[in-house]
Amino acid sequence: MNENKTPNDETEAEIAEASAAADASVSADAGDEAAKALEQLSGENAELKDRMLRLAAEMDNLRKRTEREVADTRAYAIASFARDMLTATDSLSRALMVISPETRASADATLKSLIEGIDMTEREMQRLLAKHGVKPIEAEGQKFDPHRHQAMFEVPDATKPEGTVVQVVQTGFAIGERVLRPAMVGVSRGGGAGGSGEADTAGVDKSA
Template sequence: MTHNETPSPGHDDEPVLESQLRDEIEALRAEIEQLRMDSLRERADLENQRKRVARDIESARKFANERLLGELLPVFDSLDAGLAAANGHDGPLKEGLDLTYRQLLKVAGDHGLAVVDPLGQPFDPELHQAISQADPGQAAPGSVVQVFQKGYRLNERLLRPALVVVARHD
């Protein structure tokens, strides 16, 4: 090498620089992969939250009237008792009472209320509350022979069980 010749810069440094660049590229790839995974996780969390909120809204919508309809149950009971007392006494009063009862049931039914009137059906502890037992007579043992108070469900959720008398098993 003569005095005027200068060594080319980085000839000896090239393998070191190449190795540093590879390491930096690998670190950047790992960071990108981590960011991608974080993004997927965040997206899944948002989707789960969206589904949870949608379920909560649907549940709130289905049971928003629960308190009001629950407070109307004594009104249904009174109308039932009035109709039972008027049984055999046809006339405008009974017809008006019956019409009012049916209209009220329709409005409540449109909002998810269903009557549980199990007379003659097998006793179901999920829907009925037995208050007594009686001789079966012509009824099947374990069936409901008398309903003291009808039960009600709101969108398949039991609002109040039916109070019943059940035929004894011999």
């Protein structure tokens, strides 16, 4: 019992209590606002991080795609020129093929030098083509592949599975995975065990 408490003391106490309650309410509101602001900032940060990761992935994909395109350009830039070179090497090869062994053996020094020059030129052109990725297509003994071989005729051969390349008329060439020209071939017909029927010889030029 505080008999000495005056009305003024009671008023001051009430004011202090009300002020404390107001301060507590303000602090609670400030805390809620701060929590909301923090939550909003956290969400924005997560969104920015996600966008940055997506952008980084897109840039990496773009880099890889550009590297592939540059590699393809380098690999296939000479494709058209290589085809022309093959025509020239074919001409040299045919010129050498028509020279019989007898002619070579009985040729005088001048003709021998000419033959050797043609032979060396043809070999050097083949070497340069190989240096730049132009390689002959395997054909003889292989299963006929319409993407890499051009069938010119059929050869009856019971010893080979049907659709096997048994003769190469003209060598084919490819650069990387791209066919510059298909190999012109003859394929077996009516083969033995392992033959796969008409599908193997689809596309055969039977009028050749």
